[in-house]
Amino acid sequence: MEGSAHSQKKKWLTILLLVTAIGLGILVIWRVNTEPRTDDAFVYADTINVVPEVSGRIVNLAVRDNQRVKKGDLLFELDRRSFQDLLDKARASLVQLDQQIMLAQRSVNAQVLNASGARAGVDRARSAAKQAADTLRRMEPLVEKGYVSADELDRARTSARSTAAELEAAELKAREATAAVSGVDALLAQRVVVQAEIASAELNLEFATVRAPFDGVVVSLRTTRGQFASASSPVFTLIDTTKWYVIANLRETELASIRPGTRTTVYLMSKTAVHFEGEVDSIGYGVAPDDGGSLAQGLPKVQRSLNWVHVSQRFPVRIRIKDPNPDLFRVGTSAVATFHPTDRGDRRIAE
Template sequence: MLKKLITTIAVLAIACYFTYDNYASYIENPWTRDGQVRADIIQITPRVTGPVIELNVEDNSHIKKGDVLFKIDPSTFEAAKDQAYANLLQAKALLERAINEEKRSAELERRKPGAVPVLTLNNLANDVQTSRANVKAAEAGYESASLNLEFTTVTAPTDGYITNLNLQEGSQVVANQPVVALIDDDSFWVEGFFEETDLRHIRTGSLAQVTLMSHPDRPLAGHVRSMGYGISKADGSTGSFLLPNVNPNFQWIRLAQRIPVQIKLDKPPEDIQLIVGATASVLVSKHQQAE
């Protein structure tokens, strides 16, 4: 009986110790349950307008940098390139003709001074300069047409995940209008919103522990990358007649504002898939800094 009592007391003592240790850790170290997984989201935007003739990705698929996402019908851009090339050849021919006429007139003037009026010589020189400028313009037009043809093939700028894909073959895409969202595979971080009273204990480089709601038994190690330098205010924004809006109600219990703190994860496990918008809890170590 005494042995059972001693064992029970010992177990209770150990449980109380760990309970108090965890409680003290949460009290001493800044902690919040208001955290979210974030990542850089790249909006894939075509540079030219046209119908999609080939779609090489599926929704929620993983792609590599340089993979072809989709192709736009190139026929009109091939024709534009051919036309630009023809304009370039024509401009070069006119330049060669202008140079020959100037040389012939200059040679005639050298042999028989006064045979060619000065005004004519000046006009021929101006024709050469104009032809050179036309060649430059034609070269620029050809380069632009070549780029537009290249832009009909849209590739992935980085490794990542395609999400919320609504594009289909035959769909008309418009230049400079985003059509595909790509989540950068190497840019995940966790943003915790801490009360402003906790900021005095948070420093850039402080060690942090992140617990995802989807994996409560798998805490992830990280460190503080940065803290926000401002949040939007509710009172004082401009209203009608350029006067400030002021909330007529005031809570006597003033709640602390929440400031975003970015947490960079240190080598997250490969078997845990991070999802943008997922909920997380964040604990920042008050006295420990990342090496």
């Protein structure tokens, strides 16, 4: 009887364990389907190659490798002497050109006065010629009547011819004076060119000092003072620490419920006890296939764990982290991300 009771007890215990296991299995499947989780994730931050705008020798390297910097901090300085020399030459050219413009303007003013005087002379000569011609026309009919002598008529004709010649000479002089008036337009155009050269030289002088465009960390620094920095070659890399992300690779079957703004929980393998809140920033729209298909240039390549069975492709999901710990977050750190599609907030993380 005791053996039968003991056997019955073991039977119910087995059933209970089986039901518990089935329940836990259902719970795990439900949790996986409703809150996808992946340990195929890593920390990411935007980076830039720090490249000087101008070429020159580094005379002051103000940072070291793996140093944190603030926006506006001095990174390095190039030798400013050549840029300062070009600026000084351009400014001296402007001063010289301004003197030439001033002298040319004085000459133009004098030429304008001469031209004005010549035009006034033309007016006087024209009036005298008109008066002499009118006098001659009035005197010619009076000769036959004896009111005017032949000698007086000859003098009137001579005066008319003389004033006409003077008018022609005055008009020629006026045309010559007007043609002699040369403007300063060419010098003024040259002044604009010199001003542009000054602006360019000032900008190049400013570019000789390189400062941090944002808060970040200096990495891959492999040079020192005295190195010639080329405008086409990076000196080091700067990590933007103002925004931290986690790139989580999710199976394509898990993407249906993921949207930008979906709340996520992330922890880093470097310190699993600390969890961080985040939200989905964007979802990848393409990866390079690794099954022999044509390679799409520029797309992220996510390796599949199995190549002897058909497995779901994984796509990178970009997660923006809220309040990241600057001492823990490093580019490339392994991470684990859990998504909460049913608890998607409406408010995005402030930029």
